Amino acid sequence: MAQQATETEFTLDTAAELAAHEEPEAIRGRSPWYLAWRRLRRNYVAFFFLFVFIVVVVACAFAPVYAKHVAGTGPNTNHILENVKVNGKETPVVSSGGYIDPHTGKLCPTSQSGCKLVASIPIGPTWFGAGGKFVLGADQNGRDIAVRLLYGGRTSLFIGIFSSAICVFFAVILALVAAYYGGWADFTITRFFDVMFAFPVILLGIALGSALAINGFHHFGINIQSGSIWIPTLIISYVLVPYIGRPLRGQVLSLREKEFVEASISQGASPLRVMFIELLPNIASSVIVFFTLIIANNILLETALSFLGAGVQPPTASWGTMIADGQNLIVTRPWLSFAPGLAIIITVVSLNVFGDGLRDALDPRAKVKVSH
Amino acid sequence: MLNFLVRRTVGAILVIIAVTFIVFVIFIVVPGGDPAQRIAGKNATQQNIVNIRKDWGFDRPFYVQYSKMMQKMFSGELVSYTSQQNVLDQIKLGLPATFSLAIGAGIIWLFFGIVVGVVSAIKAGKLSDRAITVLALIGVSMPVFWLGIVTRYYLAEGGLTTFFPDGEYVAFTSDPLQWFWHLVLPWTVLAVLFIGFYSRVLRGNILDTSNEDYVRTAKAKGLAPNRIMRKHILRLSLIPIITLFGLDFAAVLGGGAILTETVFDLHGVGQYAYESINNFDLPPIMAVTMYAAIFIVVFNVLVDLFYAFLDPRIRPA
Numbered sequence: 001m002a003q004q005a006t007e008t009e010f011t012l013d014t015a016a017e018l019a020a021h022e023e024p025e026a027i028r029g030r031s032p033w034y035l036a037w038r039r040l041r042r043n044y045v046a047f048f049f050l051f052v053f054i055v056v057v058v059a060c061a062f063a064p065v066y067a068k069h070v071a072g073t074g075p076n077t078n079h080i081l082e083n084v085k086v087n088g089k090e091t092p093v094v095s096s097g098g099y100i101d102p103h104t105g106k107l108c109p110t111s112q113s114g115c116k117l118v119a120s121i122p123i124g125p126t127w128f129g130a131g132g133k134f135v136l137g138a139d140q141n142g143r144d145i146a147v148r149l150l151y152g153g154r155t156s157l158f159i160g161i162f163s164s165a166i167c168v169f170f171a172v173i174l175a176l177v178a179a180y181y182g183g184w185a186d187f188t189i190t191r192f193f194d195v196m197f198a199f200p201v202i203l204l205g206i207a208l209g210s211a212l213a214i215n216g217f218h219h220f221g222i223n224i225q226s227g228s229i230w231i232p233t234l235i236i237s238y239v240l241v242p243y244i245g246r247p248l249r250g251q252v253l254s255l256r257e258k259e260f261v262e263a264s265i266s267q268g269a270s271p272l273r274v275m276f277i278e279l280l281p282n283i284a285s286s287v288i289v290f291f292t293l294i295i296a297n298n299i300l301l302e303t304a305l306s307f308l309g310a311g312v313q314p315p316t317a318s319w320g321t322m323i324a325d326g327q328n329l330i331v332t333r334p335w336l337s338f339a340p341g342l343a344i345i346i347t348v349v350s351l352n353v354f355g356d357g358l359r360d361a362l363d364p365r366a367k368v369k370v371s372h
Numbered sequence: 373m374l375n376f377l378v379r380r381t382v383g384a385i386l387v388i389i390a391v392t393f394i395v396f397v398i399f400i401v402v403p404g405g406d407p408a409q410r411i412a413g414k415n416a417t418q419q420n421i422v423n424i425r426k427d428w429g430f431d432r433p434f435y436v437q438y439s440k441m442m443q444k445m446f447s448g449e450l451v452s453y454t455s456q457q458n459v460l461d462q463i464k465l466g467l468p469a470t471f472s473l474a475i476g477a478g479i480i481w482l483f484f485g486i487v488v489g490v491v492s493a494i495k496a497g498k499l500s501d502r503a504i505t506v507l508a509l510i511g512v513s514m515p516v517f518w519l520g521i522v523t524r525y526y527l528a529e530g531g532l533t534t535f536f537p538d539g540e541y542v543a544f545t546s547d548p549l550q551w552f553w554h555l556v557l558p559w560t561v562l563a564v565l566f567i568g569f570y571s572r573v574l575r576g577n578i579l580d581t582s583n584e585d586y587v588r589t590a591k592a593k594g595l596a597p598n599r600i601m602r603k604h605i606l607r608l609s610l611i612p613i614i615t616l617f618g619l620d621f622a623a624v625l626g627g628g629a630i631l632t633e634t635v636f637d638l639h640g641v642g643q644y645a646y647e648s649i650n651n652f653d654l655p656p657i658m659a660v661t662m663y664a665a666i667f668i669v670v671f672n673v674l675v676d677l678f679y680a681f682l683d684p685r686i687r688p689a
Binding site for chain 1 (some may be wrong): 666
């Protein structure tokens with residue numbers, strides 16, 4: 001005979017009894033997206049860095065406003081021969097050069113040993129001393145660094161985001177086609193990936209960048225002039241397609257064998273329908289994570305190509321070209337290369353952290369990794 | 373094993389042929405305008421361009437152009453029309469610097485990548501793990517050329533100290549000590565990015581492997597944690613790291629460390645390509661790209677053979 005449970009005694013029924021006393025609540029169906037959102041919502045670090053990234057994007061979006069109303073100059077306007085009032089004192093934007101002490105960055109008498117000859121020295125950061133002009137100083141052509149930093153951010157972010165979108169788009173299509181059709185299609189596409197993997201990313205980018213830098217690209221009805229920022233955008237998206245396409249193909253390949261695909265085909269679904277309505281939603285979470293992480297990667301690649309002269313062409317500002325411009329003046333005017341470098345780090349770190357958070361939220365067991 | 377070797381070699385040869393086609397397409401077919409003018413460089417005279425057009429067969433069908441290009445590439449008579457120097461000779465001059473950079477940096481990043489990865493996996497969730505994660509994240513998010521410029525400024529050019537030599541490469545044969553001393557900064561800078569990336573990958577792998585049943589068995593039978601880590605977990609977790617290392621190391625050997633070489637003035641193969649970009653001098657870039665790709669394909673075959681030798685499961689039936 002079962003023993004009667006007293007009120008203080010713990011029985012196996014306690015939890016169920018307690019539940020019975022509560023308001024009956026219908027069990028709600030929750031979509032995977034809702035569950036992912038709930039996991040993401042608790043990740044405050046990821047949200048903080050998403051916020052940082054949005055701040056960077058908004059700041060760069062308002063570059064023209066800053067240029068017009070605060071700095072009063074454009075990103076490519078030279079002020080070599082002009083003076084600016086800093087704290088009420090007239091200062092030349094670019095002073096004629098002289099001998100510079102490499103330790104302090106100050107002028108030194110010619111006779112002193114260990115001093116470097118510098119052709120011209122732009123004004124350093126004025127911070128708030130010149131009413132918003134040359135807040136971070138000027139470069140060798142007398143261009144306002146703060147203005148160029150914001151415009152450079154527009155270029156770098158534009159290339160980063162659009163090249164990622166284009167790259168992911170083509171990688172998804174190639175992965176779906178390769179894994180769905182198999183056979184010759186798969187063979188051709190995977191061999192294409194193999195060949196691309198043979199080239200170091202940066203060398204392939206340089207090869208394309210320097211080949212297209214002279215006359216631009218004019219094929220398949222697409223006409224891009226040399227110097228357009230679409231050239232680095234397309235180069236970067238092309239170069240990275242296999243790095244996304246290959247892991248996605250692997251995922252689709254295993255999905256392809258699942259019953260729901262068989263069911264769909266047996267119901268007479270067309271290949272396009274199977275690929276884009278049945279298979280694509282199942283790899284959507286990986287695609288989103290890849291997209292976020294590859295933006296960070298592409299911003300780094302763009303700055304590297306531009307730094308080497310095979311990406312964004314002068315005088316267009318980008319964070320990479322700015323570092324290249326500031327390289328020779330690092331001793332006297334470190335901010336010329338520090339400012340764009342810090343901007344890159346902040347942007348890329350925030351994208352990486354948010355991307356990792358997104359990955360953890362969308363698929364806690366996923367092993368999506370973007371190769372560098 | 374012989375079957376595998378033959379198949380892998382044939383596959384590699386096909387990939388190399390495809391690589392040469394891609395280089396041909398990139399430099400000669402895709403860009404708009406007159407290829408002769410592009411190959412000739414910035415300061416070419418009309419006569420030069422006419423000569424190049426004839427020499428490279430740009431007035432003939434594309435298969436003639438392709439075979440002419442291949443002839444030039446592999447007979448070693450490719451010249452840069454801007455500097456009139458033989459491209460192959462220039463690449464050979466750059467090889468010692470590039471190889472020294474790659475080998476030293478490779479040792480550093482593999483060693484520290486593994487050490488840092490293991491430490492942060494053992495301390496997972498603790499403060500030291502978090503600190504390492506943050507540092508690794510910053511490491512992979514930094515543009516390597518910027519890090520190079522900044523370290524060179526602070527540690528070699530007098531921002532903080534002039535303790536380290538300021539760039540340039542010293543041949544190992546002329547002065548081994550100076551060779552080492554001049555390469556310390558470039559090695560470290562190049563390694564930072566990889567250390568960050570490898571340690572994160574390894575940490576994840578170790579944590580995944582630690583949940584395997586056989587590790588639980590090892591714990592249950594009372595093996596020392598150290599021994600479990602060394603003999604049971606690391607063995608499996610290191611395989612992806614070695615694969616990554618093979619690929620990255622080959623890329624760096626093939627001139628992929630162009631940014632580090634340029635920033636530290638090492639005059640390696642990568643820097644040769646960089647200098648050619650600024651002169652719009654295409655033949656050297658063409659050659660470096662193609663040789664690097666071929667080198668990587670060959671290197672990958674060697675790595676695969678090495679694997680197959682070590683682990684019979686990888687050998688395809």
